[in-house]
Amino acid sequence: MNKAYDIVIVGGGPAGLAAAIAARESGTQSVIILERGEQLGGILNQCIHNGFGLHTFKEELTGPEYAHRFIQKVIDMGIEYKLDTMVMDISPERAVTAMNREDGMFVIDAKAVILAMGCRERPRGALNIPGYRPAGIFSAGTAQRLVNIEGYMPGREVVILGSGDIGLIMARRMTLEGAKVKCVAELMPYSGGLKRNIVQCLDDFGIPLLLSHTVVDIEGKEHITAVTIAEVGADRRPIKGTEVRYTCDTLLLSCGLIPENELSTSAGVRLSPITNGPVVNESLETSIPGVFACGNVLHVHDLVDYVSEEAAKAGQTAARYAQGAVEKGGREIEIHAGGGARYTVPSTVCIDRMDDRLTVRFRAGDVYKDAYVSVYFDEARVMRKKKRIIAPGEMEQIILSREQMKEYPDLKTITVKIER
Numbered sequence: 001m002n003k004a005y006d007i008v009i010v011g012g013g014p015a016g017l018a019a020a021i022a023a024r025e026s027g028t029q030s031v032i033i034l035e036r037g038e039q040l041g042g043i044l045n046q047c048i049h050n051g052f053g054l055h056t057f058k059e060e061l062t063g064p065e066y067a068h069r070f071i072q073k074v075i076d077m078g079i080e081y082k083l084d085t086m087v088m089d090i091s092p093e094r095a096v097t098a099m100n101r102e103d104g105m106f107v108i109d110a111k112a113v114i115l116a117m118g119c120r121e122r123p124r125g126a127l128n129i130p131g132y133r134p135a136g137i138f139s140a141g142t143a144q145r146l147v148n149i150e151g152y153m154p155g156r157e158v159v160i161l162g163s164g165d166i167g168l169i170m171a172r173r174m175t176l177e178g179a180k181v182k183c184v185a186e187l188m189p190y191s192g193g194l195k196r197n198i199v200q201c202l203d204d205f206g207i208p209l210l211l212s213h214t215v216v217d218i219e220g221k222e223h224i225t226a227v228t229i230a231e232v233g234a235d236r237r238p239i240k241g242t243e244v245r246y247t248c249d250t251l252l253l254s255c256g257l258i259p260e261n262e263l264s265t266s267a268g269v270r271l272s273p274i275t276n277g278p279v280v281n282e283s284l285e286t287s288i289p290g291v292f293a294c295g296n297v298l299h300v301h302d303l304v305d306y307v308s309e310e311a312a313k314a315g316q317t318a319a320r321y322a323q324g325a326v327e328k329g330g331r332e333i334e335i336h337a338g339g340g341a342r343y344t345v346p347s348t349v350c351i352d353r354m355d356d357r358l359t360v361r362f363r364a365g366d367v368y369k370d371a372y373v374s375v376y377f378d379e380a381r382v383m384r385k386k387k388r389i390i391a392p393g394e395m396e397q398i399i400l401s402r403e404q405m406k407e408y409p410d411l412k413t414i415t416v417k418i419e420r
C-alpha cells in the first residue's frame with residue numbers, strides 16, 4: 001500500500017462509494033476508500049426492503065442492490081479500498097491514521113480527504129426514559145441488523161418509541177416476521193419519518209401511530225415485560241391521567257440519528273450545532289482546506305439518492321482540489337436558514353468557485369401546510385415556491401444559479417425561509 005494518495009475517503013457506504021467514483025471520473029487516479037466494516041455498502045447492507053434508487057436508477061431496488069451497483073463500479077474502475085480498516089485520526093494537514101490486522105497502524109498523507117462516515121442512532125442513554133434497564137430494549141437499527149443479517153428475532157410483542165424512518169421500516173419488518181407491533185409512540189406532534197413510510201409500514205398493517213406520546217415507565221427486571229405510554233402536552237411533558245400500559249417483550253428506539261463526527265472534531269473541523277455535521281461551503285469543503293464531507297456524516301438524509309448525488313459532488317470538488325485546480329480567494333456569500341427552515345447545506349457560496357447551479361438542502365422545524373419556500377438575496381425576495389406540505393421528516397432543496405447571483409454584485413447573504 002502506498003503512503004500517499006491524492007484522495008483518501010473515510011467510509012465505504014453509499015456516500016464514500018459515489019465520491020470515489022466521481023473523483024476517479026474527474027481524473028484523479030490515486031484514490032483509496034478506508035472502511036471499518038467487513039464489506040463495502042455501509043448501512044444499506046442491512047436495509048433489505050425496497051424503495052431505494054427511484055431517483056437515481058428510476059427503479060425500486062433493495063438497499064444491497066442499490067449498494068451493489070456502486071460497489072461493482074468501484075471494482076470495475078479499479079479503485080483501491082481497504083476493509084476492516086478503522087480510521088483513528090485525521091490531522092489538519094490531512095495525515096490519515098488508520099489500523100487493521102494486516103497492516104497494523106499506518107499513516108497516509110492525502111492531498112484531499114473526504115469524510116463519509118455516516119451516522120449512528122441516538123442511544124437509550126441519551127433519551128432519559130425512566131424505569132429499569134432490562135434486556136429487550138434495542139435501537140431500531142440494531143434490531144434491523146439482528147433480523148436481516150444475523151437471523152435473530154429480538155422479540156414477539158413490540159412497542160416502538162420514535163417514528164424515524166428506521167423505526168417505521170422495522171414496524172413492518174417485525175410484523176412480516178410474525179411479531180405483534182402494538183404501537184409506535186412519537187414525542188413530537190408529527191412523525192420524524194417519510195410520509196410514504198407511514199403509509200406503507202404502519203397504515204397498511206394497522207399499526208397505530210401515537211403522536212405527542214412517550215414512554216414514561218419500563219417494567220421488567222431481567223427482561224422487559226411492559227411499558228407505560230402517556231400523552232405529552234405542548235411542553236413535551238407527560239399529561240397525568242393519560243397513561244396506558246402495553247405488555248411487550250421488546251422496545252425499539254428510533255429517536256434520531258447523529259452524524260459520526262468524532263474524527264471531524266478531533267481534526268478541528270467546525271461543526272454545525274443544528275446538524276451536528278461539518279459546516280461546508282459550495283464545494284462541500286469543511287473549515288479545514290482539502291477536507292470535504294458528504295452523506296449522513298454531513299447531515300442526515302431521507303433518501304440515499306440524495307446521498308449519492310451529494311457525494312458525487314464532493315468527489316468532483318475533492319479531485320479538483322487534489323489537482324490544484326481550485327481558485328483561491330473569492331468573495332464568500334453566507335447562506336442562512338430563516339423562518340421555519342432549521343439549517344442549510346452548504347452554509348456559504350463563492351460565485352467564482354461555484355458550478356452553474358448550486359443545490360441547497362434544508363429541513364423544516366415543524367409541519368407546514370400550503371406554505372412557501374422563499375429565497376431572499378439580502379432583502380430582495382428572488383424565489384417563492386408554494387408547497388402543499390413541508391415536514392421535518394422530508395429534506396427539501398432549492399437550486400440557485402450563478403447567473404441569478406451575478407445580477408446582485410453586492411450580495412452578502414442568501415436566506416432560505418419557509419413562510420406561511
Ligand SMILES: Cc1cc2nc3c(=O)[nH]c(=O)nc-3n(C[C@H](O)[C@H](O)[C@H](O)COP(=O)(O)OP(=O)(O)OC[C@H]3O[C@@H](n4cnc5c(N)ncnc54)[C@H](O)[C@@H]3O)c2cc1C
Nearest residue numbers: 011013014015035036042043047087117118141295296304
Ligand atoms: C441503522 C440505520 C438504518 C437505516 N435504514 C435506512 C433505510 O432503511 N432506508 C433508507 O433510505 N435509509 C436508511 N438509513 C439511512 C442511510 O444511512 C442512508 O441512506 C445512507 O446509507 C447514508 O450513506 P452514508 O454513506 O452517508 O452512511 P453509511 O451507509 O452509514 O456508511 C458510512 C460508512 O462509514 C464507515 N465508517 C464510519 N466511521 C469509520 C471510520 N472511523 N473508519 C472507517 N470507516 C468508517 C461505516 O462503517 C460505514 O460503512 C439508515 C441509517 C441507519 C443508521
